[in-house]
Amino acid sequence: MLRYILKRLAFLPLVVFGVTALLFLCLQFLSPEMRASLYIKDPRQLSQIESVIEKYGLRKPMPVQYALWLKEVAHGELGYSETAKMPVSEAIRAFFPATFELTLISFIPIMITGIYFGVLSAVHRDKFIDHFTRFVAITGYSLPSFVLGLLLLMVFYGKLHWLPPGRYTLETDMLVHAEGFRHWTGILTFDCLLNGEWAAYVDVVKHMLLPAATLLYISVALLLRITRSSMLEELSKDYVRTARAKGLPENVVIYKHALANALIPVVTLASLLFIGLLGGVVITETVFDFPGIGRWGVQAAQQLDVPGVLGATMLAAFLFVTANLASDILYAVVDPRIRVGD
Amino acid sequence: MRRLLAAFVLPAALAAGAAAAVKNPETFVYAAAADIDSFDPAWAYDTMSHNIIANVYEYLLDFRGSGTTVKDLTAILSEKVPSRANGLISADGLTYRFPIRKGVKFHDGSLLTPEDVRYSLLRFMLADRDGGPSQLLLSPILGLETTRSGGKPVAGLYERAAQSVRVEGGSVVVRLHRPFAPLLSVLANFGAVVSKPWCAAHGQWDGRAETWMKSNDPAHEDVIPNELANGTGPFRLERFERTQSQVTLARHDAYWRGPARLARVVVKKVDEFATRKLMIQAGDADVINAQLIYQPQVQNLEGVSVIDDLTALEAPTFLSFTFKLDPVANPNIGSGRLDGSGIPPDFFSDKDARKAFAYAIDYAGYIRDIQRGKGRQAAGIIPPGLVGRRTGPPRYRLDLRAAAEHMRKAWGGSIWEKGFKASIVFNTGSPQAQTLCQMIKKNVESLNPKFKLDVRSVQWSTYLEQTQGRKIPLFIGGWGADYPDSHNFAFPLAHSAGYYPGRQGYSNPQADKLIEAAAVEQDEAERARLYGRLQDILDEDVPHVPIAENVRYRAQRSWVKGFVFKPTFPDMPYGSYYYDLSKSE
Numbered sequence: 001m002l003r004y005i006l007k008r009l010a011f012l013p014l015v016v017f018g019v020t021a022l023l024f025l026c027l028q029f030l031s032p033e034m035r036a037s038l039y040i041k042d043p044r045q046l047s048q049i050e051s052v053i054e055k056y057g058l059r060k061p062m063p064v065q066y067a068l069w070l071k072e073v074a075h076g077e078l079g080y081s082e083t084a085k086m087p088v089s090e091a092i093r094a095f096f097p098a099t100f101e102l103t104l105i106s107f108i109p110i111m112i113t114g115i116y117f118g119v120l121s122a123v124h125r126d127k128f129i130d131h132f133t134r135f136v137a138i139t140g141y142s143l144p145s146f147v148l149g150l151l152l153l154m155v156f157y158g159k160l161h162w163l164p165p166g167r168y169t170l171e172t173d174m175l176v177h178a179e180g181f182r183h184w185t186g187i188l189t190f191d192c193l194l195n196g197e198w199a200a201y202v203d204v205v206k207h208m209l210l211p212a213a214t215l216l217y218i219s220v221a222l223l224l225r226i227t228r229s230s231m232l233e234e235l236s237k238d239y240v241r242t243a244r245a246k247g248l249p250e251n252v253v254i255y256k257h258a259l260a261n262a263l264i265p266v267v268t269l270a271s272l273l274f275i276g277l278l279g280g281v282v283i284t285e286t287v288f289d290f291p292g293i294g295r296w297g298v299q300a301a302q303q304l305d306v307p308g309v310l311g312a313t314m315l316a317a318f319l320f321v322t323a324n325l326a327s328d329i330l331y332a333v334v335d336p337r338i339r340v341g342d
Numbered sequence: 343m344r345r346l347l348a349a350f351v352l353p354a355a356l357a358a359g360a361a362a363a364v365k366n367p368e369t370f371v372y373a374a375a376a377d378i379d380s381f382d383p384a385w386a387y388d389t390m391s392h393n394i395i396a397n398v399y400e401y402l403l404d405f406r407g408s409g410t411t412v413k414d415l416t417a418i419l420s421e422k423v424p425s426r427a428n429g430l431i432s433a434d435g436l437t438y439r440f441p442i443r444k445g446v447k448f449h450d451g452s453l454l455t456p457e458d459v460r461y462s463l464l465r466f467m468l469a470d471r472d473g474g475p476s477q478l479l480l481s482p483i484l485g486l487e488t489t490r491s492g493g494k495p496v497a498g499l500y501e502r503a504a505q506s507v508r509v510e511g512g513s514v515v516v517r518l519h520r521p522f523a524p525l526l527s528v529l530a531n532f533g534a535v536v537s538k539p540w541c542a543a544h545g546q547w548d549g550r551a552e553t554w555m556k557s558n559d560p561a562h563e564d565v566i567p568n569e570l571a572n573g574t575g576p577f578r579l580e581r582f583e584r585t586q587s588q589v590t591l592a593r594h595d596a597y598w599r600g601p602a603r604l605a606r607v608v609v610k611k612v613d614e615f616a617t618r619k620l621m622i623q624a625g626d627a628d629v630i631n632a633q634l635i636y637q638p639q640v641q642n643l644e645g646v647s648v649i650d651d652l653t654a655l656e657a658p659t660f661l662s663f664t665f666k667l668d669p670v671a672n673p674n675i676g677s678g679r680l681d682g683s684g685i686p687p688d689f690f691s692d693k694d695a696r697k698a699f700a701y702a703i704d705y706a707g708y709i710r711d712i713q714r715g716k717g718r719q720a721a722g723i724i725p726p727g728l729v730g731r732r733t734g735p736p737r738y739r740l741d742l743r744a745a746a747e748h749m750r751k752a753w754g755g756s757i758w759e760k761g762f763k764a765s766i767v768f769n770t771g772s773p774q775a776q777t778l779c780q781m782i783k784k785n786v787e788s789l790n791p792k793f794k795l796d797v798r799s800v801q802w803s804t805y806l807e808q809t810q811g812r813k814i815p816l817f818i819g820g821w822g823a824d825y826p827d828s829h830n831f832a833f834p835l836a837h838s839a840g841y842y843p844g845r846q847g848y849s850n851p852q853a854d855k856l857i858e859a860a861a862v863e864q865d866e867a868e869r870a871r872l873y874g875r876l877q878d879i880l881d882e883d884v885p886h887v888p889i890a891e892n893v894r895y896r897a898q899r900s901w902v903k904g905f906v907f908k909p910t911f912p913d914m915p916y917g918s919y920y921y922d923l924s925k926s927e
Contacts (some may be wrong), residue, residue, distance in 0.1 A: 036671060085584060085803065095585060170371070171371055
C-alpha cells in the first residue's frame with residue numbers, strides 16, 4: 001500500500017504541472033498589461049505596469065514567462081485581488097475556512113444519505129422506497145440551488161425563525177472578536193470548541209445547517225443514483241447469488257459483499273463532490289450570505305479580476321489533484337486488486 | 343404553494359409570532375447592498391462611506407431635522423452657527439469665525455482642540471486626492487480647483503492654506519478667497535474633524551509645511567485604513583470585516599451630547615435582495631436597501647413600515663460616457679481598436695456616438711417598469727427644488743431611427759461598418775441600474791448586429807476605483823447633494839475640474855465659465871438663466887444623458903423610532919444618523 005501511495009504521489013507534480021501549464025496557456029489570450037496584474041501585490045504598482053511587464057518578461061516567449069510565473073506562485077505570490085481588496089493568498093486564507101467548514105458539515109451527511117438510500121433503492125427495486133428515492137433524487141437534481149435555498153430560507157428563517165443566514169448571530173460576532181477568544185485554527189467551529197464556547201459553537205453550526213441542507217439535497221441525488229445502479233449491477237452477479245445460496249444473512253450479502261464492490265464509482269463521484277464543495281458553492285453561499293471562497297471567486301469573475309479568478313482556479317486545481325489522489329488511495333483500499341501498473 | 347407552506351409552518355409560525363418582541367433592542371442592523379470604500383474623511387467621496395463617517399466623525403455644523411437651508415443649520419463642533427447677525431461672519435462675507443466647542447472627547451479619550459479642527463480642514467484640502475472631495479473647500483477658501491499643476495503639488499500652497507485657516511484663541515477662523523454663500527452648508531457635510539496627534543501617530547500627515555506634499559493625492563492604501571477611526575461622533579468604529587463587508591460601530595459613551603440610545607450599529611453588505619427581505623421580515627435587519635423595483639415585496643410585510651415618496655436632493659439617474667479611457671489592463675474595451683471586437687480609448691470622444699446612445703434609451707419604459715411610474719424624465723442635471731432645474735421637454739427621447747443616423751455618422755462611418763464591443767457597467771446590488779443597462783444594450787444592439795455591449799456589475803468600491811481610473815466606457819451614475827445648492831450639481835457633473843468630468847475626460851471652457859459665473863451670481867433669475875445655458879451646452883455635448891428624477895422609500899422595522907429623513911444626508915433613505923434612532927414597541 002505504501003508503495004502504491006508513493007507511486008501516486010510521484011504523479012502529483014506532473015498533474016500540478018499540467019494544470020498550471022494549462023492555466024498559463026489560457027492567460028496568453030490576455031494582453032501583457034492584463035497579465036501584469038498577476039504580479040501586482042499592491043495597487044500602487046499599477047502606475048508602474050510597464051516595469052512589471054519588463055521584469056516578468058511578459059512580452060517574451062511563453063516558456064520564459066511560465067518559469068517566472070511558477071517561481072512567483074511557488075513563493076505564494078498570486079497577485080492582488082481587486083475584489084477582495086487584499087493579496088490573493090491572503091484572500092484564500094480569509095475565505096477558505098468558511099467554505100471548508102461548510103464542506104465538512106455537508107459532505108458526511110451527503111455520503112451517508114446517498115449511499116444508504118442508493119443501497120435501499122437497489123435492494124427494493126421497483127418497490128415504493130425505490131420510486132420514492134428516485135423521485136427525491138430527480139427533484140433534487142433538477143431543482144436549481146437558489147430556488148431550494150430561498151425556499152428553505154423562507155420556511156426555516158422567514159417563517160419559523162430557526163435557522164438564519166450569514167455566518168453567526170450578533171452575540172457570536174461579539175464573542176469571536178473579543179480579545180479573549182483565540183483563533184487557534186481559523187476554522188470557527190473548531191475554535192469555538194477549543195475556546196469552550198458551546199453556545200457560539202451551536203450558533204455557528206446552526207448558521208451552516210440550511211446551506212448544508214441545500215447542498216445535501218442537490219448533491220445527494222447523483223450519489224444515490226450512482227450507488228443504486230452500481231449496486232443493481234453487483235446484485236445481479238453470480239457471487240451474490242452464491243452467497244445467498246450459501247445461506248449468508250441478507251445484510252452480510254448486501255453490505256459486506258455487494259456494496260464493497262459497488263463502491264468504486266461511488267468513491268470517484270464522492271471525490272468530485274468533495275472538490276466541488278471545497279471549491280466553493282457559489283449560489284448557496286450567495287443566497288445564504290455565507291462568506292466563502294465560491295462567492296469571492298464569482299465576484300472576481302464578474303469584475304474581471306484576473307488574479308482573483310486565477311487564485312480561485314489554482315485552489316480548485318490543487319484541491320482536485322489532492323482529492324484525486326485520495327480517491328486513488330481509496331480505490332486501493334476498497335478493491336485490493338487495483339494497483340499502479342496492473 | 344403559498345397555502346401549502348402556510349399550512350406546513352402554521353403551528354411554528356404562531357409560536358414565533360407570539361414571541362415577536364423587539365429583537366436586539368440595543369443593536370441596529372442595516373443590510374446594505376454595497377460595500378464601503380473608505381472611512382477617511384479626506385478620501386471618501388461616496389454615500390456608503392460617508393454614511394459611516396457622518397456617524398463616527400463630526401462636522402462643525404449640521405442640518406436640523408429635514409432642513410436644507412442655512413436657517414436650518416445647527417452648531418455641532420462649532421459652538422455657534424456663524425452669521426452676520428452674531429458677528430461671526432465679516433461684513434464682506436469673506437471671514438468666518440467658528441468658536442470651537444469645549445469638553446468634546448475623541449473616541450481615544452483625548453480632548454478636541456481648535457488645532458484639531460484647523461488640521462482637519464487643512465488635511466481635507468491639501469490631501470486633494472484625484473477625484474476626491476477636497477475641491478469643495480479648496481475652491482471657496484483658496485480659489486483653486488486643485489492643488490497640483492502638471493501633476494505635481496504647487497509649492498507654497500501650505501502657507502496659503504495656513505494663512506486662510508487659523509486658530510485664534512478658542513476659535514478657528516476661515517478666510518475665503520471669494521464670497522461663497524454655501525460655505526456653511528458645505529461644512530455641515532464635509533471637513534469632518536479628526537485628531538491631529540492620532541493621525542500623525544498612525545502614519546498620516548503630521549501637519550507640518552515640510553511634509554504636506556508627501557500626503558498629497560495619496561493612494562487608497564496610504565490613507566487611514568478602514569480598520570481604524572478616531573472621531574468625536576456618537577459611535578466609534580469597533581470593527582471592519584473585509585471578508586464579510588461588515589462595519590460594526592459601538593456607542594461612544596463619552597459623547598458630548600450624551601450617549602446614543604443604541605449600543606451598536608452593524609452595517610452589513612448582503613448581496614441578495616431576497617436574503618435582505620427575509621432578514622427584515624425576521625427582525626434581524628432593522629432597515630434594508632430595497633430599491634423602488636422591490637417596493638411591492640416589502641410593502642405589506644408584517645412588522646415592517648414603509649416610509650414612502652421620499653425625495654432626496656440628488657441628480658437624476660444618468661448614463662455617462664468616458665471620453666478618454668485608460669487602455670492599460672482594461673477589460674472593458676475588448677481589443678482596444680475599432681475592429682468590431684473592441685473600442686479605441688477615445689471612442690466616446692465622438693459626439694455622434696454619444697448622441698446615438700441618448701436616442702437609444704427607453705426613458706418612458708424605465709420610468710414605467712423600473713420606477714413603477716413614480717419618476718419623471720429629467721430635462722437636465724439639476725434636481726427639483728434648486729435654482730436652474732429645467733421643467734421643459736427633455737432634448738432626447740427614444741428614437742431608434744435617430745440613434746442609427748448618429749451611429750452612421752460616428753467615426754466617419756467606421757462604427758457602422760465595423761461594429762464595436764464594449765462594456766456598460768453598474769454597481770452590484772442595483773437592480774434598477776442593471777435593468778437600465780440591459781434596456782440600453784437591447785436597443786443599441788438592435789441598431790446593428792455588429793454592435794455588442796456587455797453588461798457588467800462591479801462592487802461599489804471597485805466601481806469608484808474604475809470610474810476614477812477611466813477604465814469604464816459607459817456607466818450608470820448618480821449624484822447626491824454635498825450641500826443644497828445648484829452649484830453642487832453643475833460643478834461635479836459639468837465643470838472640467840468636477841468629479842465626473844475628471845473621470846470622463848470631458849471639458850468645455852464655455853461650460854466652465856458659466857458654472858463659475860453662476861456660482862457667484864446673487865440674482866436668482868440670472869443664475870437660472872446661466873444654468874439654462876449650461877444645460878443647453880450639455881444637451882449638445884452629451885457627457886451624460888439624464889434619464890429620470892428619482893423617488894425613494896425606506897423599509898424599516900416598525901420598532902425603529904426616531905428616523906428623520908435628511909435630504910442631504912449620505913445614503914438616505916437607507917442609511918441614517920443613528921444617534922437619532924432607538925428601538926422600542
